[in-house]
Amino acid sequence: MSLLDYFKISKASSAVLAKERLQILVAHERSSRNQPSYLPQLQKELLEVVRKYINVGQDAISVNFEQDDEQETLELNIVLPDIHAKNS
Amino acid sequence: MSLLDYFKISKASSAVLAKERLQILVAHERSSRNQPSYLPQLQKELLEVVRKYINVGQDAISVNFEQDDEQETLELNIVLPDIHAKNS
Numbered sequence: 001m002s003l004l005d006y007f008k009i010s011k012a013s014s015a016v017l018a019k020e021r022l023q024i025l026v027a028h029e030r031s032s033r034n035q036p037s038y039l040p041q042l043q044k045e046l047l048e049v050v051r052k053y054i055n056v057g058q059d060a061i062s063v064n065f066e067q068d069d070e071q072e073t074l075e076l077n078i079v080l081p082d083i084h085a086k087n088s
Numbered sequence: 089m090s091l092l093d094y095f096k097i098s099k100a101s102s103a104v105l106a107k108e109r110l111q112i113l114v115a116h117e118r119s120s121r122n123q124p125s126y127l128p129q130l131q132k133e134l135l136e137v138v139r140k141y142i143n144v145g146q147d148a149i150s151v152n153f154e155q156d157d158e159q160e161t162l163e164l165n166i167v168l169p170d171i172h173a174k175n176s
Binding site for chain 2: 019020021022023024025026027028029030031038041042045046049050052053
């Protein structure tokens with residue numbers, strides 16, 4: 001299954017929601033655990049970039065960060081404000 | 089299946105590769121098709137942020153962009169240079 005297939009399944013299951021959503025995922029496979037993680041700082045900067053395009057408050061953003069021996073995964077889920085769809 | 093599960097499966101299947109990888113996915117569910125997409129510009133800015141943390145050339149980055157009636161999906165796959173793992 002490709003990653004794009006995953007999003008298609010995810011989309012179908014959330015189709016009842018009228019809200020627009022933006023989802024950002026970052027996965028970092030690491031060959032060494034000796035390096036400090038830069039994902040927390042990267043997360044901050046990614047959100048700054050996103051905020052240039054959409055006007056969302058902190059309460060519209062949920063963050064999930066997981067880490068194991070070989071991989072770090074950062075998931076940002078952003079519910080876009082209704083005003084964003086005012087042209088529809 | 090959660091998105092994090094997807095990454096775990098993906099990781100297992102690529103475990104034979106010693107290279108470090110960074111994968112960034114952006115999915116935008118749109119309630120209206122009247123708005124111009126900002127994902128191409130967002131993609132450019134995301135890569136500028138990533139380049140602050142890792143030194144990669146354009147040839148290490150592959151981009152996949154898909155669009156249908158309700159969703160746009162942007163996938164960035166970045167193979168990290170070996171020098172990045174010199175501390176291991």
